[in-house]
Amino acid sequence: MTVSKTSEKPAEAARGRKDAAEGASEALQLGELSEQLGYVLKRAQLKVFENFLRCMASLQLTPAQFSVLLLVEKNPGRNQTEVASTLGILRPNFVALLDNLESRDLCARIRSTNDRRSHILVLTDKGKAVLARAKKLVATKHEARLNELLGPANRAALLEMLSKIANEF
Amino acid sequence: MTVSKTSEKPAEAARGRKDAAEGASEALQLGELSEQLGYVLKRAQLKVFENFLRCMASLQLTPAQFSVLLLVEKNPGRNQTEVASTLGILRPNFVALLDNLESRDLCARIRSTNDRRSHILVLTDKGKAVLARAKKLVATKHEARLNELLGPANRAALLEMLSKIANEF
DNA sequence: CGATATTTGATATGGTTCATAACAATTATC
DNA sequence: GATAATTGTTATGAACCATATCAAATATCG
Numbered sequence: 217m218t219v220s221k222t223s224e225k226p227a228e229a230a231r232g233r234k235d236a237a238e239g240a241s242e243a244l245q246l247g248e249l250s251e252q253l254g255y256v257l258k259r260a261q262l263k264v265f266e267n268f269l270r271c272m273a274s275l276q277l278t279p280a281q282f283s284v285l286l287l288v289e290k291n292p293g294r295n296q297t298e299v300a301s302t303l304g305i306l307r308p309n310f311v312a313l314l315d316n317l318e319s320r321d322l323c324a325r326i327r328s329t330n331d332r333r334s335h336i337l338v339l340t341d342k343g344k345a346v347l348a349r350a351k352k353l354v355a356t357k358h359e360a361r362l363n364e365l366l367g368p369a370n371r372a373a374l375l376e377m378l379s380k381i382a383n384e385f
Numbered sequence: 386m387t388v389s390k391t392s393e394k395p396a397e398a399a400r401g402r403k404d405a406a407e408g409a410s411e412a413l414q415l416g417e418l419s420e421q422l423g424y425v426l427k428r429a430q431l432k433v434f435e436n437f438l439r440c441m442a443s444l445q446l447t448p449a450q451f452s453v454l455l456l457v458e459k460n461p462g463r464n465q466t467e468v469a470s471t472l473g474i475l476r477p478n479f480v481a482l483l484d485n486l487e488s489r490d491l492c493a494r495i496r497s498t499n500d501r502r503s504h505i506l507v508l509t510d511k512g513k514a515v516l517a518r519a520k521k522l523v524a525t526k527h528e529a530r531l532n533e534l535l536g537p538a539n540r541a542a543l544l545e546m547l548s549k550i551a552n553e554f
Numbered sequence: 555c556g557a558t559a560t561t562t563g564a565t566a567t568g569g570t571t572c573a574t575a576a577c578a579a580t581t582a583t584c
Numbered sequence: 585g586a587t588a589a590t591t592g593t594t595a596t597g598a599a600c601c602a603t604a605t606c607a608a609a610t611a612t613c614g
Contacts, residue, residue: 247459290416
């Protein structure tokens with residue numbers, strides 16, 4: 217982990233007021249830390265989530281909520297267990313997440329007629345509309361920033377390597 | 386968000402017993418999700434941390450603890466504020482982390498003579514020895530797995546891109 | 555059919571991580 | 585020398601993650 221969100225700008229906040237005065241204690245050497253995959257990965261992930269939240273501020277969607285809307289749109293009619301486990305979310309924790317989306321009228325639970333235990337998930341019209349706007353924001357503000365920073369080819373390569381790690385590590 | 390640790394194997398657990406029976410409800414389509422940087426990044430990060438913990442099981446070191454040891458070894462004589470903020474850890478949260486390392490005799494707090502407010506951090510002999518063993522474990526078990534999966538060139542490219550994101554996003 | 559086991563959504567609960575406010579001791583500022 | 589700022593610390597709350605358990609509904613199998 218090693219990193220926080222709004223808190224400290226890692227290498228920045230290290231050298232404080234002292235610098236102006238006398239000793240000017242220099243910045244710390246990261247050393248082997250900057251070669252540690254986990255360290256860099258975590259840092260990058262926090263930055264990306266931070267940026268995502270800023271881009272989505274107007275829609276008030278977290279990465280988790282966005283991923284649920286995306287998945288339900290692509291797979292309407294699936295139940296909570298299926299959607300949650302596909303996202304790696306535990307069913308108990310998925311309940312509050314859904315409560316939130318449902319209370320905002322973005323998503324609806326419908327009792328299944330086949331299996332009256334399960335709740336079928338679908339996006340409401342508002343949910344579809346909000347998701348459409350969210351996609352545009354992500355594309356133009358968030359993912360575009362990536363292309364700008366890495367270039368399309370590198371961006372694709374990065375995604376592929378991360379997928380490989382996520383699936384085969 | 387989106388993913389858990391020991392819990393669910395995302396795409397795996399989705400299709401449960403039903404498959405054997407009749408309808409065999411198929412796996413969900415990830416769709417645009419697999420193109421979302423944040424989603425893939427988070428997944429990869431969880432996998433990497435999980436693997437790190439397994440590799441370090443014999444030494445009982447978390448990624449955060451390992452990063453502290455690495456940083457203190459490279460920068461002996463710095464105080465808590467400097468080390469914590471370099472790692473992006475808030476000072477209040479750094480206290481318990483240090484308490485742990487100190488109670489295991491891996492690291493020591495020494496009252497500074499210049500500024501009697503601050504605690505100078507150093508590794509104990511045991512701390513140095515444990516860190517040396519940890520480095521070997523990480524190199525041979527953890528990072529080696531990466532080279533095996535991506536190849537050295539790709540591994541380097543990945544690290545560089547992640548650093549860029551972490552620093553410039 | 556009918557007893558038993560399983561699945562689904564939900565609740566309660568505890569652990570871990572992250573963030574803020576406040577405090578005493580010490581030092582810096584002016 | 586009075587006031588402000590810094591250091592380590594405590595207390596505390598929010599958010600996220602994980603486990604056990606429950607009632608309702610369904611599946612399984614004798």
